[in-house]
Amino acid sequence: MRKFVISLIACMFLASFLASISVVDAENKENPVARIYIEKRPIVPVLTEDGVEWEINTDSYTELLAKPGNGKGKPSKPPKPPEEPQDPPDGVVEKYALCIGISDYEGTGNDLNYCDDDAQEWKSFLNGEGYTVTILTDGQATAANIEAKINDLLSNEDGDDYVVFTYSGHGLKYKKHGSCMLSTDLYLIPHKWFKSKFENADSPHIYFTLDACQIGGFKDSITTNRLGAFGSNNQYSYEDPDLENGVFTYYQMEGWNTNNNNFEDDSAYAIQGMQDWASQYFGITVDPFYVDNYAGDMIP
Ligand SMILES: [Ca+2]
Ligand SMILES: [Ca+2]
Ligand SMILES: [Ca+2]
Ligand SMILES: [Ca+2]
Numbered sequence: 437m438r439k440f441v442i443s444l445i446a447c448m449f450l451a452s453f454l455a456s457i458s459v460v461d462a463e464n465k466e467n468p469v470a471r472i473y474i475e476k477r478p479i480v481p482v483l484t485e486d487g488v489e490w491e492i493n494t495d496s497y498t499e500l501l502a503k504p505g506n507g508k509g510k511p512s513k514p515p516k517p518p519e520e521p522q523d524p525p526d527g528v529v530e531k532y533a534l535c536i537g538i539s540d541y542e543g544t545g546n547d548l549n550y551c552d553d554d555a556q557e558w559k560s561f562l563n564g565e566g567y568t569v570t571i572l573t574d575g576q577a578t579a580a581n582i583e584a585k586i587n588d589l590l591s592n593e594d595g596d597d598y599v600v601f602t603y604s605g606h607g608l609k610y611k612k613h614g615s616c617m618l619s620t621d622l623y624l625i626p627h628k629w630f631k632s633k634f635e636n637a638d639s640p641h642i643y644f645t646l647d648a649c650q651i652g653g654f655k656d657s658i659t660t661n662r663l664g665a666f667g668s669n670n671q672y673s674y675e676d677p678d679l680e681n682g683v684f685t686y687y688q689m690e691g692w693n694t695n696n697n698n699f700e701d702d703s704a705y706a707i708q709g710m711q712d713w714a715s716q717y718f719g720i721t722v723d724p725f726y727v728d729n730y731a732g733d734m735i736p
Contacts (some may be wrong), residue, residue, distance in 0.1 A: 470672035472649040473606035482624045523594035523638045531567040531598040534589050535559045538605035538620050540574035550675040554604035554685040565736040579623035599639040607648025615653025627653040643699050647682040649673045658727040665703035665726040698733035
């Protein structure tokens with residue numbers, strides 16, 4: 437018993453010692469910042485297939501509120517018929533990208549630093565590969581603008597084009613919605629909404645990449661002929677003042693500047709880079725990953 441107590445005290449001492457160490461072990465380095473957002477608002481706007489829903493963010497309140505319909509939740513909608521591809525191949529291979537990077541969020545408490553840089557770097561890389569790029573940064577990236585630009589992207593692309601979507605900003609897992617992006621005006625954009633949007637895409641060459649916290653739920657958009665690279669799954673994504681980018685994005689760009697010529701190799705390179713980066717810090721665990729449902733290599 438005495439031995440047990442002594443080892444318990446030793447463990448507690450060790451734990452408090454480790455906790456007292458800053459996460460940064462190298463001198464003269466600024467702390468990396470997690471791109472996490474904690475949802476504390478009592479009412480939360482969420483993009484859904486039926487438009488914006490304003491959800492009450494207190495479980496006990498939702499129990500008390502009368503629900504529409506028969507009291508068993510919302511009236512059920514008739515299922516949507518599957519949509520046929522609207523824009524068949526036209527014989528001209530065009531390349532379209534939408535790059536979103538949000539460092540400046542409404543107010544000051546949620547601002548980040550390098551998400552707009554991430555979007556700019558994706559834009560210049562993709563421009564160099566012949567893409568027509570639409571970019572939304574900071575105050576431009578409202579929920580309404582994000583939806584409008586995704587709609588434009590989907591109406592431009594057809595059945596032989598290339599499509600790239602990049603997002604850097606806050607990410608969070610929120611209740612039943614799971615992984616969400618966050619617009620500059622603080623609307624939650626759930627993976628389910630995103631998936632349903634891109635179900636209407638015609639392109640057989642689609643690449644998504646999201647450098648945000650807890651963003652792994654967006655992998656459900658990676659259906660056949662698509663590839664997705666994610667700065668996190670359930671963990672946080674980080675930005676580092678020494679790299680002046682999101683960490684995952686930084687290594688994606690470094691990959692393109694070395695010898696990668698396809699999204700698969702570049703994704704693997706960035707995953708390795710981010711894992712090596714995290715290994716220099718106490719207390720930082722990362723879980724970047726990619727999903728490849730694209731036959732062969734997808735060359736930008
Ligand atoms: Ca085309
Ligand atoms: Ca701000
Ligand atoms: Ca289309
Ligand atoms: Ca592949």
